Amino acid sequence: AQTVTQSQPEMSVQEAETVTLSCTYDTSESDYYLFWYKQPPSRQMILVIRQEAYKQQNATENRFSVNFQKAAKSFSLKISDSQLGDAAMYFCACGGSEKLVFGKGTKLTVNP
Amino acid sequence: DGGITQSPKYLFRKEGQNVTLSCEQNLNHDAMYWYRQDPGQGLRLIYYSQIVNDFQKGDIAEGYSVSREKKESFPLTVTSAQKNPTAFYLCASSIGRGAYNEQFFGPGTRLTVL
Numbered sequence: 001a002q003t004v005t006q007s008q009p010e011m012s013v014q015e016a017e018t019v020t021l022s023c024t025y026d027t028s029e030s031d032y033y034l035f036w037y038k039q040p041p042s043r044q045m046i047l048v049i050r051q052e053a054y055k056q057q058n059a060t061e062n063r064f065s066v067n068f069q070k071a072a073k074s075f076s077l078k079i080s081d082s083q084l085g086d087a088a089m090y091f092c093a094c095g096g097s098e099k100l101v102f103g104k105g106t107k108l109t110v111n112p
Numbered sequence: 113d114g115g116i117t118q119s120p121k122y123l124f125r126k127e128g129q130n131v132t133l134s135c136e137q138n139l140n141h142d143a144m145y146w147y148r149q150d151p152g153q154g155l156r157l158i159y160y161s162q163i164v165n166d167f168q169k170g171d172i173a174e175g176y177s178v179s180r181e182k183k184e185s186f187p188l189t190v191t192s193a194q195k196n197p198t199a200f201y202l203c204a205s206s207i208g209r210g211a212y213n214e215q216f217f218g219p220g221t222r223l224t225v226l
Contacts, residue, residue, distance in 0.1 A: 009152075033212045045202065045217035091154060095211030099170065100145075104154040 002027040002094045006103035013082045014111050020067075021077045021106050023092030032096045034068065034075045039105075040088040048090070051075065084110050114139050118203050118218035125190070125197065125225050133188045133221045135203035142208055144186035145215065148172060149200040158201075161186055162209045190223065198225045 004025045013019035025034065036048040051059045051068050058066050063080045079086055087110045092103040116137045125131045137144065143162045147155040157170030161180040175194025180186055186205075190197045200222050204215040 031212075035214075043200065043220050045204075045215075047214045050214060095213075097210045098168070099157050099160060100211040100215060101157075102147075102155040104152060 002029070002032070002096060002099075002101040004092050004094050004101050004103035006092055006106050008106045009104070010107045010109070012109040012111060013079070015082055015084060017082055018078060018080045019082055019108065021079075021090050021092075021108070023075045023077070023103060025073050025075060025092070025094045027073075027094055027096060029096040032094055034066075035093040035095065035100070036064070036066070036075075036077045037091045037093060037102075038086075038088045039091065040085075045091075049077065079108075082110050084112060086110050116203060116205055116216055116218035118201075118221050120221060121219065123221055123223045125223065127225060128192045130189055130191050131223065133190065133201055133203075133223070135186045135188065135218060136184055137186075137205045137216075137218075138184060139205055139207075139216060140183070141205035141216070142183070143206045143210075144180065145204040145206075146170075146176075146178065146186070146188045147202045147204065149202060149220075155202065158188065197223055199223060 032053045034051045038046045038048050049061045065078045067076045089105045091105045093100050119134045145160045146158040156172050158176050159178040161167035177189045202220045203218040206213045206215045
């Protein structure tokens, strides 16, 4: 079984600044993947970044990067040079052999 | 264009009625999923199917039913036994079995019980 906790219901950032969204997880599986999904006001879910748990190197996708601390079961998302289009709900998720479990989300506001 | 379609976008139901939400994908994905999204709750898994003619209950399956007769289609029926069906429903699909791969989501269906 998996659980995912996002402790920040809301965050805000100034345009062009950097923000970090927190996520902790727990799983009984040895092979699993971690994800960050973005849901803008259109409600279309979009994958931001994916991390393989057996890889120590942190995943990066352009302005998005993660800090994966396996021992601490922590998986935070850093958004650099924030843009107005980054405003959305962000969901952390943990996927194993059967299903994907989501956290409750963090609403990110980007201030111009 | 490859993708996932859900219909209808908005659906209204009277109490006591069953309704079926459509989900179709042309990505040739093996696995398909149904999620329910409520404010402040994130996404919760209702049912999933990793192969045609097979499906499993998720975390909140009570009051819902599904079928997987074709690889491309995974309809969800919200029955009258679902006590609080008003919510946003998302369908997703992914390649391969398990939840290791990216899930691609449809645009969602907003169900309202009158």
